Amino acid sequence: MSTGDGLGLEGRRTPIELGADEFREIGHQLIDDVADLLASMRERPLATGESPEQVRALLESDQSLPNEGTDAATLLRQATDLLVDHSIYNAHPRFFGYITAGAAPIGILGDLLASAINQNVGSWSLSPMATEIEAQTVRWISELVGFPTGGGGVLVSGGNVANMLGFWAARASRVGWDVREHGMRAKGARDLRVYGSKGMHTWIQKAADLSGIGAGSIRWVDTDQEGRIDIRALRAQIEADVAADAVPMMVVGTGGSVSTGVVDPLPELRELCDEYGAWFHVDGAYGAFAVAASAAPPELRGIALADSVAVDPHKWLYAPLEAGCTLVRDPDALLAAFSYRPEYYHFPDGVQNFFEHGIQNSRGFRALKVWLVLRHAGRDGYRRMIDQDIALASRFHAIAAGHPELEAFTHALSITTYRFVPADLSARAKEEPVSAYLDTLNETLLGRIEKSGRAFVSNAVLDGTFVLRMCIVNFRTSLEDVEALADITAELGRAVDQELRPEALR
Numbered sequence: 205m206s207t208g209d210g211l212g213l214e215g216r217r218t219p220i221e222l223g224a225d226e227f228r229e230i231g232h233q234l235i236d237d238v239a240d241l242l243a244s245m246r247e248r249p250l251a252t253g254e255s256p257e258q259v260r261a262l263l264e265s266d267q268s269l270p271n272e273g274t275d276a277a278t279l280l281r282q283a284t285d286l287l288v289d290h291s292i293y294n295a296h297p298r299f300f301g302y303i304t305a306g307a308a309p310i311g312i313l314g315d316l317l318a319s320a321i322n323q324n325v326g327s328w329s330l331s332p333m334a335t336e337i338e339a340q341t342v343r344w345i346s347e348l349v350g351f352p353t354g355g356g357g358v359l360v361s362g363g364n365v366a367n368m369l370g371f372w373a374a375r376a377s378r379v380g381w382d383v384r385e386h387g388m389r390a391k392g393a394r395d396l397r398v399y400g401s402k403g404m405h406t407w408i409q410k411a412a413d414l415s416g417i418g419a420g421s422i423r424w425v426d427t428d429q430e431g432r433i434d435i436r437a438l439r440a441q442i443e444a445d446v447a448a449d450a451v452p453m454m455v456v457g458t459g460g461s462v463s464t465g466v467v468d469p470l471p472e473l474r475e476l477c478d479e480y481g482a483w484f485h486v487d488g489a490y491g492a493f494a495v496a497a498s499a500a501p502p503e504l505r506g507i508a509l510a511d512s513v514a515v516d517p518h519k520w521l522y523a524p525l526e527a528g529c530t531l532v533r534d535p536d537a538l539l540a541a542f543s544y545r546p547e548y549y550h551f552p553d554g555v556q557n558f559f560e561h562g563i564q565n566s567r568g569f570r571a572l573k574v575w576l577v578l579r580h581a582g583r584d585g586y587r588r589m590i591d592q593d594i595a596l597a598s599r600f601h602a603i604a605a606g607h608p609e610l611e612a613f614t615h616a617l618s619i620t621t622y623r624f625v626p627a628d629l630s631a632r633a634k635e636e637p638v639s640a641y642l643d644t645l646n647e648t649l650l651g652r653i654e655k656s657g658r659a660f661v662s663n664a665v666l667d668g669t670f671v672l673r674m675c676i677v678n679f680r681t682s683l684e685d686v687e688a689l690a691d692i693t694a695e696l697g698r699a700v701d702q703e704l705r706p707e708a709l710r
């Protein structure tokens with residue numbers, strides 16, 4: 205019976221459907237374009253240096269949403285051209301910025317397959333194979349970083365969220381009242397304190413803020429000369445807080461700090477946590493996967509002692525963004541922090557329903573790309589790639605140390621810090637006003653390198669000194685690239701010096 209309402213309900217055809225032939229044709233074209241992009245990565249400029257205005261003009265960003273649709277082939281062509289010609293390539297062999305990796309090709313294909321299957325990995329019954337693949341992936345990640353495999357874990361968007369899940373697991377476990385039900389104003393509630401070194405990543409601020417304990421509850425503990433948390437200062441701080449009736453909820457050990465890659469003395473932190481009843485969390489977002497590498501500091505093996513660990517497959521496993529992972533020693537720790545069972549969910553027991561293990565309800569199949577990259581390279585493949593990255597950063601440190609216009613600062617894991625110092629100023633580099641000028645010079649140089657499209661570095665501030673920072677989480681970087689970085693830095697540094705040097709310093 206026809207409803208006759210003119211909506212086209214019979215033999216319904218929607219503007220979003222693509223016939224198999226058209227899908228195949230434009231899909232093949234897209235794969236060809238992506239293959240060409242990957243093959244030409246080394247020859248491409250790493251960045252375009254375009255201004256925000258130029259990028260917005262290319263996109264015609266002020267246009268309203270069109271009423272009419274556009275055919276899929278045209279759209280994919282436009283999107284490919286916009287992105288291929290106007291992106292910053294973290295997959296480029298000379299990308300040394302932040303801790304941002306290029307995507308492993310098999311992960312790119314994995315994302316396509318994951319989108320096609322489009323599982324909701326919130327519950328087992330909606331995603332049987334995908335859930336089991338995620339569970340296996342979590343177990344393999346535990347094995348790779350030397351964490352006990354009998355615990356729990358879940359994939360999340362990245363390092364920030366992976367760390368936050370550890371934070372909430374600590375809160376549910378170590379607070380002596382039902383904080384999930386009654387919050388921070390429960391009867392008998394006490395102030396909560398969390399601890400970590402001054403080199404901790406900013407996720408801790410978001411976690412403390414969002415949990416309601418406030419960012420002011422974080423104790424940023426001093427570091428020693430190498431940048432590792434000062435255990436004596438930590439102990440003194442915990443004792444002062446306990447004396448003031450606060451709960452030492454959690455200590456964060458950093459397994460590769462974001463600025464310089466240093467690793468805290470993790471085994472000692474475990475002992476201190478046991479003494480004061482605190483949860484021990486390791487932020488291994490950057491460094492955890494290096495535990496298997498021969499050049500990694502032995503303290504990193506203390507990951508095995510943690511109650512929870514955050515790792516980031518979209519960094520050193522080269523999974524395409526986004527992929528982070530939380531691991532917990534107690535298999536029920538995440539359930540204890542996140543599980544609610546509403547009556548409208550009829551999910552069977554005895555299987556993993558990942559919506560109960562974290563913040564997300566509907567969840568994508570990010571495990572597939574991680575599972576694929578792990579299997580593609582294997583444990584030995586990763587060990588070797590990470591060893592190579594660390595060795596290249598170390599070589600760069602030696603190159604900078606021996607260069608007449610570069611000054612080498614730190615090297616830890618695959619991060620090296622350095623700066624440009626004009627040869628005639630090097631003897632006075634620590635004196636004012638030369639020291640302030642070198643900060644300005646290197647800050648300008650940072651932007652100049654980025655705009656050049658020839659390399660990409662980021663920065664750190666070490667004891668008030670502005671330094672350039674190169675980080676190799678990049679499976680395409682070779683020795684020629686780190687040698688080139690030294691030359692590029694010196695060449696552009698000289699040009700910036702010519703422009704900026706005040707008369708008084710000439």
Ligand SMILES: Cc1ncc(COP(=O)(O)O)c(C=O)c1O
Pocket residue numbers: 302303361362363364365367405407460461462487488489490516528
């Ligand atoms: C030590 C550390 N923790 C946390 C993060 C945050 O990770 P993400 O950017 O994946 O959220 C980073 C990022 O570089 C990091 O280096």
